[in-house]
Amino acid sequence: MDRAFKLGIAGLGTVGTGVVRLLSEHADLLAERSGRRIEIAAVSARNPARDRGIDLSGYQWCEDPVDLASVDGLDAVVEVIGGTDGPALDLARASLDAGRSFVTANKAMIAEHGLALAESAERTGAALAFEAAVCAGTPILQTLREGMVANRIDRIEGILNGTSNYILSAMERSGEDFAETLAEAQRLGYAEADPALDVGGGDAAHKLAILAALGFGLKPDFGSVEVEGIRDVRAADIAQAERLGFVIRLVAMADLERREDAPARLLQRVRPCLLPADHPLARIDGPTNAVLAQGDYAGPILLQGAGAGSESTASAVVADIVALARGDARPAFGVPASSLESAESADSGSREARYYLRFVVADRPGVLAELAAAMRDARVSIQSLIQEGENLGNGEDTGEAGIMIALVTHKAPARNIRDALHRLGDSPSIVETPLAMPLLMN
């Protein structure tokens, strides 16, 4: 057996302690599968004294995590501190610049700085690996990069945020509204005290930018992801969707339109959508994550599993470590960073779909006529008025008593839908910001 593969670990929160526990519990199994033992040599964490329920006495302690980049004899550094910049990014740069391989679970950092880090890694011959950054232990990056390596992939759809999916599934079951359900999810540990990144869609957007880069062979482009979260989805919307045979899910979607002699056009969007009951993503319940990738030879591949959690995330971190210990060093995004292409942002306004539109309006004559006129003027044709009149109490925006009007449109370009909503923007009849969600078909 080769000499041991030595690690430095930065961060001993829930994920870091999960990694330490996994490496210890499965030490023999991992040695057999890697062809060498994997050992922790050094660690860094904010509070050395805290009892984490694991024995850390054998490891060198570093006050400053960045020092792990230069501790003698390490084969790789594992970063599970988190944060887009700060110590995580400092450590990543220092490690890769020093030619030391780097494993991270940090989606925000990879979505925003992944290209520069991949370039550093290739310059010094180090490896950069981040399986745990997307869907934790559900090995979607590997599936795209290795399992589907023979395919052009032009479309990826996923449920990438477990908290949002937990909340939407729970609202479905209980009939309760967003605020109550979020509070319950926080009590049960499915939502953070500050849920903004999860329910606002930002967390899913980070993951989507990574998936699109790796799946399509593009430079990560987090900045161009269009993001809308689930805060405005009401229990009444879920009930309406159900009557139509749909469920509401926060869907992250990227597609690439390749063109001859012109840059490809990339669309990346995170937003709540209506999915027909037979759509593979419609069946994803609770905190589960799932990704559906369309290969030109393999066809649609669905991968589903836990999207968070200490043990699941540790599973992915250690999978990356084993690959390094075996001597695999793939380019981080599947091809050398210099081969990653740039894409233009596609014009989402021209994309056609049927839409679910929901208004909360004042209970007075003529409101429906006003809505219908705005639709007509924006060239949006109403397929069916699916409910009129449910009393929703006072509107959130105006405090005025409101009734709900929901409708489904015929296929229309997104910009016409926006135009219709814009025309109604100043109307005193509208007592709450309208909600528009596309119907995704299978």
Added chain:
Amino acid sequence: MDRAFKLGIAGLGTVGTGVVRLLSEHADLLAERSGRRIEIAAVSARNPARDRGIDLSGYQWCEDPVDLASVDGLDAVVEVIGGTDGPALDLARASLDAGRSFVTANKAMIAEHGLALAESAERTGAALAFEAAVCAGTPILQTLREGMVANRIDRIEGILNGTSNYILSAMERSGEDFAETLAEAQRLGYAEADPALDVGGGDAAHKLAILAALGFGLKPDFGSVEVEGIRDVRAADIAQAERLGFVIRLVAMADLERREDAPARLLQRVRPCLLPADHPLARIDGPTNAVLAQGDYAGPILLQGAGAGSESTASAVVADIVALARGDARPAFGVPASSLESAESADSGSREARYYLRFVVADRPGVLAELAAAMRDARVSIQSLIQEGENLGNGEDTGEAGIMIALVTHKAPARNIRDALHRLGDSPSIVETPLAMPLLMN
């Protein structure tokens, strides 16, 4: 870029031509992802003159596929001839013995001779790869071996035969019986002219033996797979199951009971089962394959996609080729063949489950009492009699007019169920072999 990676391909049927087409269509993409070009140098097929719609003029032709093992300058041989033994096995042995890496889509050969081939490969330093042998382009072997490498896996369940799943899903929709549905599936190309290996469960058993070996770290043990196919499932059973909230699927299941200081116990079974509607495998429709693997850190991971077809299979074959071209050479079963453990066969008779039992009986007094007595004597307790009396026409075994009695038992060991059926074996009241299917719970 490194020098080209040169292939010999044995077999130019639908899969072989799919591989040739993929390698040609994605030549640049694959070169970028592999770091070198992948080129076909030699081929072998039964009929050199047949028009396959692809240009084969640049390749060296071998009359005898086994000659590919010794053609100068090849980096790997790809076998897509098929068959448990014969030329496929001769070629595998010759290639690996000569130290030449070998890629195959041949599930029967790997299930039955995989261990010996893996040993040959390790002896000479060649690689043996067979991603395409299980679920075609849906990369389940890689997911178990690499994606879940940090996990102990103790349970794998799957829908591994697309033909059987297509037929069961079609029976569900149409309400027609097995024979008509099979004929329709054959007309549409979803079933072979000789469907025995598919609907009899043998094909799923081959794949299960490979999954269990790789997932659990065991020597492949195809001989101990307990197999039952779907021929005896009637439309009436599917209708009954639906009323109970279940669907019927051909489920391949392997589980491993690890023990201290004693060989582990392995159970491998392929048989039709009743799945509750919320079971992840209950939602797999048509010719799709799916595998659910339970990792101790990653939790349950579900992978779903096409399980057959020229393009999907080519996707997996080429994924293996790319890995070889990159220089990856994993042990075929995840660990060296000498580290694979042997397991005892678990006693399936002691496994407890609720069972669905369906009888076709003569329409005369006292039959139900006779069934109930046999159950009582075998210590099987009936939870509910779910239907009595539907006339099914003449029984298949006796030609006598029969009526259907279906029931669900309380939890009972499989051996008690077998005992109950055995007690009724000679009864003149039974006009068709009874059907017993376990209820798998989520």
